[in-house]
Amino acid sequence: MKINMNMDTGTAMASNMWVAFDKDREHLESKYHKANEPFDIKAQQRRYLHRNAKGNGYEFDPTTGLSDEEMEKGLEALYSSLKDAPHSVAKARAVEYVLDHTRIDVNAQDYFIGIYSWGRVIQKPFVDKWHHEVFTEKLPPETRSFVEKANKACTMDIYMDYDHSVPSWDSIFSLGFRGILERAEQYRERNSKIAPLTPEQEAYFDSISIAYNAILRFLNRVYEYALTCKHDKAKKVAACIKRLHDGKPQNTYDMLQLIFLYHMFSETIDCLQTRSLGHGLDAALYPYFQNDLQNKTYTEEELHEYIAYFLMQFSAMGSFAGQPFYMGGTGEKGESLINDASYALLDVYDRLGIFNPKIQIKVNYNTPQKIIDKAMDMIRRNHNSLVFVCEPGIYKAMMSEGLTYTEARTFDLKGCYDWAVRGCETSTMPIWLNDLKPMPLVFNNGVDTITGETVGMKTGEVESFKTFDDFYHAFIAQYEYVHDGAMQAANTFEKYLDYVSPVSLFSGASESSLQKMKDGYAYGSKYNNTAILHTGFANAVDSLMAVKYLVFDQKVTTLAELKLALEKDWVGYEKLRQQALKCPHKFGNNDPETDIYAAGFSRYIAMKENMMPNGRGGFYKSAMHGFYRYIWFAPSTEATPDGRKKGDELSKNASPVMGMDKQGVTALIHSVMKMEPSLYTEDFCLDVMLHSSACEGSDGLAAMNAVLQTYMKSDGMAIQFNVFSLDTLYDAKDHPEKYKNLQVRVCGWNVLWNNLSRAEQENYILRCENVKD
Secondary structure (H helix, E strand, O other), X not given: OOOOEEOOOOEEOOOHHHHHHHHHHHHHHOOOOOOOOOOOHHHHHHHOOOOOOOOOOXXXXXXXXXXXXXXXXXXXXXXXXXXXXXXXXHHHHHHHHHHHHEOEEOOOOOOOOEEOOOOOOOHHHHHHHHHXXXXXXXXXXXXXXXXXXXXXXXXXXXXXXXXXXXXXXXHHHHHHHHHHHHHHHHHHHHHHHHOOOOHHHHHHHHHHHHHHHHHHHHHHHHHHHHHHOOOHHHHHHHHHHHHHHHOOOOOHHHHHHHHHHHHHHHHHHOOOOEOOOOOOHHHHHHHHHHHHHHXXXXXXXXXXXXXXXXXXXXXXXXXXXXXXXXXXXXXXXXOEOOOHHHHHHHHHHHHHOOOOOEEEEEEOOOOOHHHHHHHHHHHHOOOOOEEEEEHHHHHHHHHOOOOOHHHHHOOEEEOOOEEEOOOOEEEEEEEEEEOOOHHHHHHOOOEOOOOOOEOOOOOOOHHHOOOHHHHHHHHHHHHHHHHHHHHHHHHHHHHHHHHHOOOHHHHHHOHHHHHHOOOOOOOOOOEEEEEEEEEOHHHHHHHHHHHHHHHHHOOXXXXXXXXXXXXXXXXXXXXXXXXXXXXXXXXXXXXXXXXXXXXXXXXXXXXXXXOOEOOOOOEEEEEEOOOOHHHHOHHHOOOOOOOOOOOOOOOOOOOOOOOOOOOOHHHHHHHHHOOOHHHOOOEEEEEEEEEHHHHOHHHHHHHHHHHHHHHHHOOOOEEEEEEEOHHHHHHHHXXXXXXOOOEEEXXXXXXXXXXXXXXXXXXXXXXXXXXXX
């Protein structure tokens, strides 16, 4: 198949399809919440998904199901009637209730069905109550106290995580919903013949049966409703839903509808995020894509049309951190898996001009230059919701865990840029550490000055330290105290994952779960692992270097005076703060001394975490990725020796402090590579900012590609770009009305410039000012 692409604009050639789509677009954008009304971004930050309190963007046929208020009352009554039932059965009944009673829609302006009750309506009446029960009644008092103090002080963010799963898409695609149900019933019968099932095992199989039978009833209800609709799209929707009710998908449209449906059932009803759309969306679609064209089931234009309507579902939903899917990879014979569907997905995505869903591109030395150039061109045109994920470094990281090459080669990408063994691994993320917080704990002898609580250990009064080694030992001791306490707490509460939120849909699709007869997210995977994520790494390194340089090397101040300056948030100590900010030893500049400490601290973190046993029969994995904690932790992190004031944002991912990398991108990469990215077995990402002038024309593409290739050759794993003109950022700050569509790549997803706080905007401007062409 030939892809018609104009490299100057990066868009597919105009067609009649786009004329029709553009007429439907306004409706699609308002499917989940009204596009012309302010979107509650703060609520999105808190809950990541969930719809606006005002409900859907348009009304559904009230004869098809319950209103929000009726659904809420019905679920509360259901919870009361199921208080004595096993939680797996009770939650499956809740999913069933939603599917049986939610309003539905088959719309003349959409190829994908509408589910009215998509806002995790079972979370409050079921999951939240069980969560509260665990943390108030089942956890030891010392664990509960540690979690409460740690979260309040922002030494970490620690909680039960249900946000980073990838289902066994291969099973979903090859079996369909009915096939998954039938396979589960076969496992039940087979295992019951070997030995009588325990009550827990009976409940496990009951929950899968309840949930998947409810899905089949729901699909039949949608099918029958579609038959009553008279518009042109209804016939196609009805035929598609009928095929998915009866068996597995038959064509590209079926596949897209199936992926959308499973996502809606799992993430928005069963409360378990679905952090990838297929084991590579392009690889999943390609056989159907190819077959549809050869058999003339659909034209190329029709396939692009279905992709456009599919992608718009996730754009309209507006998940705060973005809905990810990945493309590319390497096949059994070492070939690239980039295919015609890959180009089609990028073409349509580019034409839509959206930034959600977000795209991860697996790259290797076999990746076609054409796809890399296309993605780079999109990025330099401010369509930068793409991240490059480098396979060679990830292979090394995964095989260091004892995994086979095949398991490493076929890894799933999920979340922002983390990875897992395909169909065999759940890797939760319950611990997000503030790597900088141990620094003020050193200065205050283990006391958090924000809350007044002792959250660290007694390492002695800072004024008593005679050498930098004394100070460094105290920092490591504080770090270890916080870190080890986090692991102990997670080991305790993660044992209750399947008590708080058992996941029948995920379990039914997982053959490992069926074999073990245990909840797929909690204990039932082959690898039941736990990740620890890090924020503020560069701040911690820069603070260590500032103490060493200012106090012990240059002796321009003392620990006592520095402590006083930090207590006063640098007020009255501006000269000293400027000396701290201008310290020559800043991470990200290829400074040998700084990089020794960065590399040592990095290895210390990874060695403490990787392969340590967790509470679910798996092990810990280390991740240099902090999500939005670089903002969330800031108000509760005191002033620090690197010149940072209380409330200033922390460094993110493996990146330098904003504005402190002043020697260019090559120096930055050299510093980061000394951290040995492959030590991080869950994920590792570098944020790179480039001037738009350096990315123009063919030379600009070559320069961007050189950065990617250098990073990959040094075992770098994930890398994402912002390409900005400083003049544009200045103007956007002063005239936001002119830049409503200006995108910024943050910590794994894109946001609009106008949705950033003024402080965040200033930090991007600062970094852009200091980045060399």
